[in-house]
Amino acid sequence: MAPKRVDRAARREDVLDAAVRVFARRGFAATRIEDVAAEAGIAKGSVYLYFDSRDALLRAAFARVAARSERLTAAAARPGRPAVQRLADLVRGAVAMLAAEPDLARIMVDLWSTGRARPGTPPGGTAAPALDLAEVYRAYRSVIADLLAEAGRDGDLRPGLGQAEAAVVVAAIEGALVQWLVDPEVPFADLADPITTTCLNGLRPRP
Amino acid sequence: MAPKRVDRAARREDVLDAAVRVFARRGFAATRIEDVAAEAGIAKGSVYLYFDSRDALLRAAFARVAARSERLTAAAARPGRPAVQRLADLVRGAVAMLAAEPDLARIMVDLWSTGRARPGTPPGGTAAPALDLAEVYRAYRSVIADLLAEAGRDGDLRPGLGQAEAAVVVAAIEGALVQWLVDPEVPFADLADPITTTCLNGLRPRP
Amino acid sequence: MAPKRVDRAARREDVLDAAVRVFARRGFAATRIEDVAAEAGIAKGSVYLYFDSRDALLRAAFARVAARSERLTAAAARPGRPAVQRLADLVRGAVAMLAAEPDLARIMVDLWSTGRARPGTPPGGTAAPALDLAEVYRAYRSVIADLLAEAGRDGDLRPGLGQAEAAVVVAAIEGALVQWLVDPEVPFADLADPITTTCLNGLRPRP
Amino acid sequence: MAPKRVDRAARREDVLDAAVRVFARRGFAATRIEDVAAEAGIAKGSVYLYFDSRDALLRAAFARVAARSERLTAAAARPGRPAVQRLADLVRGAVAMLAAEPDLARIMVDLWSTGRARPGTPPGGTAAPALDLAEVYRAYRSVIADLLAEAGRDGDLRPGLGQAEAAVVVAAIEGALVQWLVDPEVPFADLADPITTTCLNGLRPRP
DNA sequence: GATGAATGAGGCTTCATTCAT
DNA sequence: AATGAATGAAGCCTCATTCAT
Structure with missing residues (x-):
């Protein structure tokens, strides 16, 4: 068996x-x-x-996206090197992973709209276990916010960075992804560097 | 009659x-x-x-999104003030506009996935004038790249900035939008500042 | 008024x-x-x-077809010349009229199928005043049968001709019409002679 | 599997x-x-x-009508007996077949009007393989014209008979069918003899 | 009288889901 | 387990008819 x-x-x-x-x-x-x-x-x-249904297939696909995201952040949480570097690695890793698995990336974009209000969802409320994309991004930002705070304490970045700046970092990645998916000529993989340096420089302590 | x-x-x-x-x-x-x-x-x-059809409705909605985007960039192209400031205004203006018209913003996200390969497109090929979202973003980046270059010449930003950095700026905006739409608790409107400062600081000349 | x-x-x-x-x-x-x-x-x-309705339009068109048919047979019923000749004139007249008014002719063919069982007709039965095409053809055959009988008494055609032969004469005309409408290259107007001579010869007394 | x-x-x-x-x-x-x-x-x-569609069903029905018609003429083309007799058999066979399959006969009448200008035909032009009813009747007349010519050479019918007379023969059959369909009291099957004798006598050599 | 915007019933077609084999 | 024929609910679109102007 x-x-x-x-x-x-x-x-x-x-x-x-x-x-x-x-x-x-x-x-x-x-x-x-x-x-x-x-x-x-x-x-x-x-x-x-x-x-069980077409919807279940969709949910399973979502689970893959979520799992991949988790794998990514898990790696970044591992200590041992300076937070700024782990942050830079996380950004580069995220871009590399999305670029390497464009299918999942495309599905993620679909989820952004589909995840919102699925047709099947009865107005009453209790539908299938929601595709909790919000939770995925919340976790994502949390990990980054932690790294930002740590790097702040290390003196590598400005102190006092938090959720807002974490959102900007995530935004830069996902937003670049969007542009690539909308227009394949945008060199997404090559944007890993500009994203990393722009964000990290932008968050450095003012001289 | x-x-x-x-x-x-x-x-x-x-x-x-x-x-x-x-x-x-x-x-x-x-x-x-x-x-x-x-x-x-x-x-x-x-x-x-x-x-004429459901599809025509969709295309008209796209046209609205595109028109709004155009209005936005048109404003930023008007000279008269330093490029960095116009750039900052553009970013803030974009966020404000998206935040003020969440419906159009949500539709834009839908377009990211729908625009890719619309089901309506007949196998023959030449369907309706494609929803050329790629063109919209290309124009968007162009305007920003011009401002970046000008600001570089002004000495306000690093010289040599181009398409890649423009993509990062656009990305920061659109990516923040996504996080807000996925999770309404993300304070999108308030991210205008973090986005602006992070990006512009990140692109400043190194001291 | x-x-x-x-x-x-x-x-x-x-x-x-x-x-x-x-x-x-x-x-x-x-x-x-x-x-x-x-x-x-x-x-x-x-x-x-x-x-009053789309159906009323159809019925009015039918009335025109019927009226035209009546005018035709009315002319043939007028005595004064030998029956065979009036018969020949009737056939030629019918062909000429149909050829001259192809629109009504086409409508007649449509009526052959539509007249049968109109969609509007409720299964119960009492619908609008039926398009009594059957009656039109019955009258048509009657007139011809009378002429055949008279020509029989005159010795110009075989005696004993009746409804069946009348049906054949009508058939030759309407059938030729069909072929023309299905295939415009069929020279319907020119078939007046072949129809007339074939039928009348075919109904002559055997020598 | x-x-x-x-x-x-x-x-x-x-x-x-x-x-x-x-x-x-x-x-x-x-x-x-x-x-x-x-x-x-x-x-x-x-x-x-x-x-595939309602239209495909219609076309398949047409194909049946056409196939039946072909079967009929194929039988008549087989030599072995005098042409006049084969002609008489063809006419009788046609009437018998139509009378035996009134459903197909009714459909044929529908095709006379529908076949002309089908609504389904897209403005573009090349729709499905047109219901080529014209071709069906052309073939029908051809076979009959050949028999008429042969019978003319045999001395059984007048020499010089051709397409026009063939059209008259076809017309007599189809026209009789119409009358029956419009008015079920018309004894279509019994008209086989009057049609055959009237036409063939009418096409005999003049004494 | 004329108009043409508005309506909504009705027909075609698609496709998720079921189920007998 | 695997199949794919069968089902029928739903959605798009058309068009006869009505009616306010």
Whole structure:
């Protein structure tokens, strides 16, 4: 029974892989279950062996985005080097990761709008477990805010930096991502440096 | 034969107003023609008196977003004051405008994903005049890059700044917007200052 | 008030003229009230000043077809010349009239199918005054059958000819019409002679 | 992956059978997809498993009419007996077939009007392979014209008969059909003899 | 009388989901 | 488990008809 489980889980991942690809290509709204099935090389009905509904597929894709984000911040939280450097690494790492996985990046943008108010959500309230994108970004900012504060105490950045500045750093990354997705000629990966230096210089102590 | 005292164009704007509100509330994908009609206080079929199709409504909404963006950059291009200041004004103006018209802002986010590969586009190819969001952002960056260069020549910012840094500035604005839309507790309007100072300080000449 | 009446009737005819042209061009099914209005050079709503409904327009068009048919047979019933000749004249006259008024002819073909079971007709039965096309053809055949019988008594055709042979004569005309309408290269007007001679020869007494 | 024991093609035929019945009963224009589905005993949406659109259903019905017509003329073209007799057989066969399949016959009449200028045809131009009814009748007349010419050489009919007389023969059949469809009391099947004898006698050599 | 804006019922088509095989 | 045929709810759009001006 154990191998069965593994198989099942592996198959599920395969389907999700396919879904992510199609979601990235056509967007959620335009993606039909059949598209996902075709991309996964299985029959339409078989998708339902692994996911309860179209919505569940969407939520699973969201979970991937969230997990990736978490992995990223987790790495940055590890101490051992100066906070400014860990911050710089975090920014560079985030850009690199988004650039390396454009499909997930595209889905994230879709989530920005879809996550807001899903059609399925009944006016009453208790819908499916919400795609808590807000929480993801809150955590993201928290980690950065902590690093900013620490770097402030280290004297590498201005003291007193907090949530607002963390939001600016996150903004620079996500905003650059948007421009790349909207216009593939924008060299997103190459923006890692300008983003890092601009933000960090901008937050240095005034001479 | 009398031109009918109902002003066609005004009525069309009313419907578009309604559409923008609903698009912002539910997203494009989830918005049905009937929702727009209800919001406008007219019958479903009446929407078609003013717009050829659901897609035309979407395109008109895009045009509003694009027009607003243009108004913004046009103001910044007017000379008369130092480039750094005009740049700072542009950033603050952009944030203020987005904060003041959250509906259009939300639609813009929808456009980021929808604009990519619209489902409506017939396989044949030449559909309606594409929602050229890329062009909007290209123009946006251009204006900012010009200001950066000018400020460089003024000695207010580093010399040699260009497209990349312009992208970072745009990114900071749009990225902050995203965080606000995803999480209304993010004080977007208040981020105008942190964004402006961080970016401009970060681009100052090194002492 | 009298001139008003005349005006009104004349306008009504104008609208019907327009309707006949459009019906002939696009067929009933594909003709919208607006098409008729445009062809008549009036507004959509004005059509309803002269006709109660789309269906009434159709019925009026039918009436024209029927009236024309009646005029035709009426002429043939007038005595004074040998029956065979009146018969030949009737056939030639029918062809000439149909060829001269292709619009009405096209409408007649539409009536063959539409007249059968109009959508509006409730399953129960009592719909609008039916388009009694059957009656039109019955009268048509009657007149011809009478002429055949008379020509039989005259010794110009075989005796004992009746409804069946009348149907064949009518058939030759209407069937030729169909071929012309389906394929404009068929020289309908020129078929008057072949139809007349074939039928009349075919009904001559055997030598 | 098993080919599913339901034969797709057979099922498609079933649906087409149902469509033909409904088309015959209500006419094309008045037939909704739901009517066809109900007649076939399936759900509305299921019709689309077998036909791409309402129009495709119409075209398939046309194909049946055309195929039947072809079968008929093919039989007549086979030599072996005198041409006059084959001609007589063709006429009788045509009437018998039309009388035996009144549904297809009714559809044919619908095609006479629908085939002309189908509403479905996009303004662009090249829609689906047009319902080339003209071609069907052209072929029909050709076969008959050949038989007439051969019978002329045999001395059974007048020499020099051609397209015009062929049109008259076709006309007699189709025209009789019309009268029957318009008025079910017309004994169409019994008209086979009057048509045959009238036409063939009418085309005999003059004594 | 004329108009044409407004209405809303109705038809076509799509597609998430189910289920018999 | 896997399939894909079948379903039917929903959404887009059209157009006959009404009605205020």
